[in-house]
Amino acid sequence: EVHLVESGGGLVQPGGSLTLSCTASGFKFSAYAMYWLRQRPGKGLEWVSTISPNRPPAYADSVKGRFTISRDNAKATVYLQLNSLNFEDTAMYYCATVFGPTTFCVGADCYSFRGQGTQVTVSS
Secondary structure, eight states, X not given: OOEEEEEOOEEEOTTOOEXXXXXXXXXXXXXXXXXEEEEOTTSOEEEEEEEETTEEEEEOTTTTTTEEEEEEGGGTEEEEEXXXXXXXXXXXXXXXXOOSSOOEEETXXXXXXXXXXEEEEEOX
């Protein structure tokens, strides 16, 4: 059974930083792309970043240059380093993967599993 568990969210001032973690189990983590999605208040899910086994990381334009995705295959964990946070980054952040049938979509991209999320609130 696939499990994704996010952690690391919190309350941070504008310009601050956070590191989110997502620990995975139930599949061969190292072989699969991992994704970070977010849902801002009153908005739908949006893609934030992707890290694939054999491709460079990818980022949404809104976070490029501020967020960094990384992974530790030995720990089956994917990270998202959030720097230079602003109010528009306030959201529930989810990690996701595609493993087997997809169950939800964000635009044209569909995913199989996501975690319960970790809340990031940027406030002064």
